[in-house]
Amino acid sequence: MTLPRLSNLEMRIMEALWTGGALSVRDIQQAFPAKKRPAYSTVLTMVRRLEAKKALRLVRKIGPAFIYEAVTPRDAARRRLIDEFLAVFGGETQPIVAHLIEAGKFTLDDVREAEKHLREISKRSKAS
Secondary structure, X not given: OOOOOOOHHHHHHHHHHHHHXXXXXXXXXXXXXXXXXXXXXXXXXXXXXXXXXXXXXXXXXXXXXXXXXXXXXXXXXXXXXXXXXXXXXXXXXXXHHXXXXXXXXXXXXXXXXXXXXXXXXXXXXXXX
């Protein structure tokens, strides 16, 4: 399955679906913080675009409300976004990690978790 390219707003709409399950357009709109909530018509337009991209699908109609659910898995969408972002840096991770550390968004706990994850991957590749 080819993963669709998603904009920031599309990712936020998908996040509402990944978190909340099957939702109406109104429910998706209400999932946004009040200060940053897009208009209903904007969410509806984006949902239709996501449906055309096959990132989500219509699952049922309840009265006048159409209920949608995510088709694209969260992890796959995030991986694609990260891969696209890394491509901007020529695939180099060091500038990104350095920035995260300097911004205080990458902690020693994150380093420990990353080391643990790398060890698990290493064990799996040695077992194969």
